Amino acid sequence: MFKIVNRKEMAQGTVILNEIEAPLIANKAKPGQFVILKADETGERIPLTMANTNPEKGTITIIYMVVGKSTARFKTLKVGDSYMDVIGPLGKATDIEKVGKVVCVGGGTGVAVMHPITRANKLIGNDVTCIIGAKTKDLLILEDEMRAASHRLIVCTDDGSYGKPGFVTEALKEVLEANKDIKMCYAIGPVPMMKFVSKMTKEYNVPTIVSLNPIMVDGTGMCGGCRVTVGGETKFACVDGPEFDGHKVDYDELFSRLASYFEDEKKCMEEYCKLAEAAAKL
Numbered sequence: 001m002f003k004i005v006n007r008k009e010m011a012q013g014t015v016i017l018n019e020i021e022a023p024l025i026a027n028k029a030k031p032g033q034f035v036i037l038k039a040d041e042t043g044e045r046i047p048l049t050m051a052n053t054n055p056e057k058g059t060i061t062i063i064y065m066v067v068g069k070s071t072a073r074f075k076t077l078k079v080g081d082s083y084m085d086v087i088g089p090l091g092k093a094t095d096i097e098k099v100g101k102v103v104c105v106g107g108g109t110g111v112a113v114m115h116p117i118t119r120a121n122k123l124i125g126n127d128v129t130c131i132i133g134a135k136t137k138d139l140l141i142l143e144d145e146m147r148a149a150s151h152r153l154i155v156c157t158d159d160g161s162y163g164k165p166g167f168v169t170e171a172l173k174e175v176l177e178a179n180k181d182i183k184m185c186y187a188i189g190p191v192p193m194m195k196f197v198s199k200m201t202k203e204y205n206v207p208t209i210v211s212l213n214p215i216m217v218d219g220t221g222m223c224g225g226c227r228v229t230v231g232g233e234t235k236f237a238c239v240d241g242p243e244f245d246g247h248k249v250d251y252d253e254l255f256s257r258l259a260s261y262f263e264d265e266k267k268c269m270e271e272y273c274k275l276a277e278a279a280a281k282l
């Protein structure tokens with residue numbers, strides 16, 4: 001069992017942070033790697049990236065958005081409760097080298113995944129500009145942490161309620177125009193965001209790493225559920241990734257595969273909400 005030792009709600013309760021006791025994973029994990037969690041015996045296996053690790057304390061931190069039945073079930077877990085299974089570290093770690101100027105672009109909960117990558121880039125000696133975005137001010141996460149992890153931070157909101165109005169791509173264009181010597185871009189967030197960031201950095205000839213989030217089941221390269229097309233080749237995101245060359249990913253295929261179970265997921269969530277409502281009345 002993997003006990004929750006710290007829990008925080010962010011973005012009006014739509015995003016949850018859990019710090020979990022998992023000493024073996026905390027000891028081995030590197031930025032960019034993920035775990036697969038199960039709340040209980042009948043629970044679904046859910047992949048989540050580690051936003052932080054603390055080897056001394058023996059804990060890992062996950063930050064997830066509540067989007068469906070399993071993440072809604074996770075949200076009911078309080079400090080002192082445990083996940084039944086946490087498997088990891090899975091996937092390849094982010095390849096971070098001292099290259100000079102880098103730009104890190106994070107959107108939505110992708111900001112949580114970007115946090116350890118940003119910090120590692122600063123620690124190795126790169127000059128880090130960070131751009132983070134959310135639909136609206138109330139949904140923005142980890143602003144203080146990202147400011148500390150980078151040399152400069154640009155905050156964007158789609159509706160202009162905070163920071164720079166507009167999408168992260170608009171801020172990225174300005175950064176790329178003003179810094180012709182940027183050597184690397186990391187982009188993590190919704191699939192359309194990664195697609196358009198990659199399209200832009202290709203025009204500026206800046207190598208770009210994206211972290212893909214296809215549907216995963218086993219997380220060890222056996223089921224094929226997480227297959228993505230990169231540079232015309234089939235890759236398994238759980239073992240070959242989850243990070244890939246952003247200029248080579250077939251984003252449209254990824255987007256359509258992610259929506260494959262939309263109707264079933266909707267039905268599951270509706271049934272879960274009905275059951276939760278009935279249980280609350282008892």
Ligand SMILES: Cc1cc2nc3c(=O)[nH]c(=O)nc-3n(C[C@H](O)[C@H](O)[C@H](O)COP(=O)(O)OP(=O)(O)OC[C@H]3O[C@@H](n4cnc5c(N)ncnc54)[C@H](O)[C@@H]3O)c2cc1C
Pocket residue numbers: 034044045046047048049050063064065066067068069070071072109112113212213214215216217242258259261262265266269
């Ligand atoms: C390597 C990896 C790292 C991830 N890291 C994070 C993270 O740090 N924070 C975060 O908020 N989310 C992360 N995700 C996405 C997260 O796994 C999904 O949001 C979660 O599985 C949704 O499950 P659900 O039952 O709550 O929602 P559902 O209603 O079942 O599904 C909602 C949507 O989530 C996606 N999804 C559903 N099942 C899976 C699955 N087994 N594997 C992957 N995606 C699925 C699909 O796009 C689906 O349409 C990551 C995904 C991957 C593959």
Ligand code: FES
Pocket residue numbers: 215216217218219220221222223224225226227236237238239
């Ligand atoms: S999740 Fe099964 S092969 Fe990747």
